[in-house]
Amino acid sequence: MSGQAHIDSLRFAQERKRLEGRFEVAALPRLHDVLFDQSGYVAYTVIGTVDRRGKPVLDVSVNGELRLVCQRCLGPLPYRFSRGTRLVLYRLGESMPDVSAEEPDSEAVSAESISDISDLVEQETILELPMAVVHDDAPCVDEAPQDTQARRESPFMVLRSLKG
Numbered sequence: 001m002s003g004q005a006h007i008d009s010l011r012f013a014q015e016r017k018r019l020e021g022r023f024e025v026a027a028l029p030r031l032h033d034v035l036f037d038q039s040g041y042v043a044y045t046v047i048g049t050v051d052r053r054g055k056p057v058l059d060v061s062v063n064g065e066l067r068l069v070c071q072r073c074l075g076p077l078p079y080r081f082s083r084g085t086r087l088v089l090y091r092l093g094e095s096m097p098d099v100s101a102e103e104p105d106s107e108a109v110s111a112e113s114i115s116d117i118s119d120l121v122e123q124e125t126i127l128e129l130p131m132a133v134v135h136d137d138a139p140c141v142d143e144a145p146q147d148t149q150a151r152r153e154s155p156f157m158v159l160r161s162l163k164g
Contacts, residue, residue: 005117009089013048013056019117020045025066028122034129036067036076044121056089057106058114062124071132073140083128087114 005019012019025031026038042064051057063082070077089111114120134140 006115007046007117009048009058009111009114010056010091012046013050013058013089015048016050017048018045021117022064023118023121025064027118028125030122030126031066034068036069040064040066042066042121042125044117044124046117046120051088056111058087058089060085060087060120060124062121062128064125066125066129068129068133070135070140072134075135075140077133077135079129079133081125081128083124085124085127089114 005021007017007019020043022041022043024038025035025040025042028042032038042062044063045059045061047059049057049059061082061084063080065078065080067076068079069075086106088106088108090108092110092112
């Protein structure tokens with residue numbers, strides 16, 4: 001599925017619905033600053049359920065491959081990711097648990113804050129991204145073509161020849 005998808009998160013969870021699809025990276029603008037280009041897509045699955053305490057839950061998973069910017073060479077760096085999150089939904093006015101009281105693999109959120117699936121997918125993808133990435137095993141490679149003619153006519157090369 002591409003494009004906008006909106007849900008009523010509480011009803012979605014209580015009716016145990018499932019939604020799968022993908023968004024083109026170009027449709028996720030908050031990612032653009034950290035990407036080398038806007039190619040690719042992010043696949044997602046959202047599954048509604050109710051936990052053992054009767055709380056509505058959304059299990060969200062996102063995965064894909066992005067081309068990030070290497071912070072060393074500023075070239076493209078392929079980055080595969082997969083992230084799964086369990087969101088426990090709380091109604092407006094209902095008190096959320098203290099962070100220390102939350103289950104370790106879940107996050108308490110306001111049900112009203114989740115309606116736009118593209119926004120949810122974008123947020124989960126951003127949370128998965130590393131702070132700064134560099135090529136690990138392979139040395140950084142400059143993808144710019146080497147123009148030997150332009151390099152020979154550099155003003156610094158001319159000055160070097162005058163120096164004698």
